[in-house]
Amino acid sequence: MRLIPSIRPALLAFLAAIVPLATAADKPNILFLFSDDHALNAISAYGSALAKVAPTPHIDRLADEGAIFENSFCANSICGPSRACILTGKHSHKNGFMRNTGKGLDQSQWTLSKTLQKSGYATAVIGKWHLHTKPRGFDYWEVLPGQGKYYNPDFIQMDGEKKQFTGYVTDITTDKAIAWLDRRDKTKPFFLMCQHKAPHRTFSPALRHLKAFEGVEIPEPASLFDDYASRSQWLPKNEMEIDRHFNWAYDLKLREDERAGIKLPGLDLYGAPEYDRMNAAQRKQWVAHFGPKNQAFLKDFKAGKLSNKDMVRWKFQRYMRNYLATVKSVDESVGRMLKYLDDQGLAENTLVIYSSDQGFFLGEHGWYDKRWMFEESFKMPFLIRWPGQIKPGSRPEALIQNIDYAPTLLEAAGMPVPEEIQGKSIVPVLKDSTRSVRDSLYYAYYELGEHNVPQHYGVRTRTHKLFYIPSTQEWQMFDLVKDPSEMVNVYGHPEYALMKKELTAEYKRLRKEFDAPSYEEHAPKQ
Numbered sequence: 023m024r025l026i027p028s029i030r031p032a033l034l035a036f037l038a039a040i041v042p043l044a045t046a047a048d049k050p051n052i053l054f055l056f057s058d059d060h061a062l063n064a065i066s067a068y069g070s071a072l073a074k075v076a077p078t079p080h081i082d083r084l085a086d087e088g089a090i091f092e093n094s095f096c097a098n099s100i101c102g103p104s105r106a107c108i109l110t111g112k113h114s115h116k117n118g119f120m121r122n123t124g125k126g127l128d129q130s131q132w133t134l135s136k137t138l139q140k141s142g143y144a145t146a147v148i149g150k151w152h153l154h155t156k157p158r159g160f161d162y163w164e165v166l167p168g169q170g171k172y173y174n175p176d177f178i179q180m181d182g183e184k185k186q187f188t189g190y191v192t193d194i195t196t197d198k199a200i201a202w203l204d205r206r207d208k209t210k211p212f213f214l215m216c217q218h219k220a221p222h223r224t225f226s227p228a229l230r231h232l233k234a235f236e237g238v239e240i241p242e243p244a245s246l247f248d249d250y251a252s253r254s255q256w257l258p259k260n261e262m263e264i265d266r267h268f269n270w271a272y273d274l275k276l277r278e279d280e281r282a283g284i285k286l287p288g289l290d291l292y293g294a295p296e297y298d299r300m301n302a303a304q305r306k307q308w309v310a311h312f313g314p315k316n317q318a319f320l321k322d323f324k325a326g327k328l329s330n331k332d333m334v335r336w337k338f339q340r341y342m343r344n345y346l347a348t349v350k351s352v353d354e355s356v357g358r359m360l361k362y363l364d365d366q367g368l369a370e371n372t373l374v375i376y377s378s379d380q381g382f383f384l385g386e387h388g389w390y391d392k393r394w395m396f397e398e399s400f401k402m403p404f405l406i407r408w409p410g411q412i413k414p415g416s417r418p419e420a421l422i423q424n425i426d427y428a429p430t431l432l433e434a435a436g437m438p439v440p441e442e443i444q445g446k447s448i449v450p451v452l453k454d455s456t457r458s459v460r461d462s463l464y465y466a467y468y469e470l471g472e473h474n475v476p477q478h479y480g481v482r483t484r485t486h487k488l489f490y491i492p493s494t495q496e497w498q499m500f501d502l503v504k505d506p507s508e509m510v511n512v513y514g515h516p517e518y519a520l521m522k523k524e525l526t527a528e529y530k531r532l533r534k535e536f537d538a539p540s541y542e543e544h545a546p547k548q
């Protein structure tokens with residue numbers, strides 16, 4: 023049909039609005055591959071100096087065959103809350119799961135899993151869950167209790183009973199995911215959430231990967247020895263420094279008996295939970311790997327050969343080698359899942375996402391952990407492959423957030439997005455990587471206690487960030503173009519007066535749009 027040029031776009035837009043993206047017969051399968059605390063800097067395809075040593079060929083494959091998002095963020099940088107944002111499409115204050123220590127996700131509210139299940143999807147969640155209440159909207163589930171364990175983990179069964187499995191958690195989670203795919207109702211499209219514990223603390227690798235980074239010098243971030251100047255008074259008070267807060271036993275793998283009588287600086291709690299769970303054969307390999315290295319380190323330490331900076335550098339290397347080795351198991355899992363799709367002829371009609379519940383500090387600012395609205399913890403990896411819909415090798419710049427996942431998957435499945443959802447479908451960006459769905463993001467962190475990061479609330483645009491810490495009444499503002507590592511708070515700088523005004527207005531506008539509660543409502547009790 024030949025149309026005069028001015029009518030054609032209008033007609034196409036009209037058709038796009040009335041023709042649903044997917045009909046019942048061709049709803050795509052959805053494979054949601056998820057991990058815990060996997061920073062962008064530990065995925066090779068993201069390309070930073072550290073990322074380049076990350077062992078992620080299979081995750082990278084998703085970037086080659088689909089899209090990788092550089093500007094993907096969470097709404098609240100902590101585990102349970104991020105997962106709740108994903109399932110509900112709403113900010114924490116609306117879905118009610120504001121901190122890990124809450125009473126659990128209220129699943130009487132709208133959730134993605136319940137909706138996909140009702141619309142004819144075969145649904146399952148396997149692995150880390152961390153929302154306390156039993157999964158709903160899943161035909162099958164088998165989840166780790168709480169944080170879960172790396173070795174010989176328990177899984178909660180659908181009858182509520184815990185059952186222990188021998189082996190390494192990432193492998194077992196993958197085996198269970200593949201077994202479910204094999205026995206699923208094949209007359210239906212599927213929605214599978216395969217959610218790993220790794221690379222979460224205690225960063226314990228699979229035995230076969232203990233030596234994966236032996237002899238590899240991991241590049242240090244420029245801010246490893248950050249002095250915290252010019253920024254919030256909270257920074258030096260946070261309890262997540264590689265220097266002062268790593269636990270010698272379970273973070274750094276120096277067993278109690280090895281360091282008997284040796285007083286090491288930094289948090290020195292006893293007990294090595296993963297080692298305690300291992301059987302004799304597993305322990306033997308563990309000790310054969312770490313034992314000699316620990317002895318060499320302790321010898322240098324006792325001889326007074328190590329300065330404080332040397333100690334931080336040693337801890338950083340040990341941390342990163344173990345962290346990246348756990349990533350290797352996650353990447354292998356992604357490889358197994360993608361191979362399954364290939365072998366079963368499912369790849370073409372399956373939308374695959376790889377993401378993680380938040381980012382993580384890998385030595386930036388001298389830290390591990392997350393929680394802050396600083397880039398490393400605020401960002402979530404997001405890679406998506408959807409054959410025929412996404413141009414392979416896309417690198418969209420759009421600002422996206424975890425509250426967008428649910429509306430995106432609904433649109434992909436040809437379903438309407440309920441009014442109450444606060445996220446936006448990013449399907450337009452998937453189809454055209456130059457598009458965007460918003461100009462700014464809202465962030466809120468409500469946790470109390472662990473690691474001593476204060477509640478804070480903020481806005482991020484493409485180029486700048488502003489956040490507020492009510493407990494100390496401090497504003498933090500960063501120019502992300504000139505200062506991507508966020509080392510200088512420019513809040514009071516006269517040359518940023520106009521930007522400050524604009525960001526403050528945008529922050530207030532977002533708080534109003536999302537109907538955010540007052541700071542007092544969720545403040546820590548005195």
Ligand code: SGN
Pocket residue numbers: 058059100101102122152169222223224391392472473
């Ligand atoms: C555990 C970890 C913390 C971590 C939280 C939250 N401590 O409590 O370091 O910040 O989980 O992580 S540990 O000593 O038990 O390892 S989250 O990803 O679940 O939010």
Ligand code: CA
Pocket residue numbers: 058059100101222379380
């Ligand atoms: Ca997490």
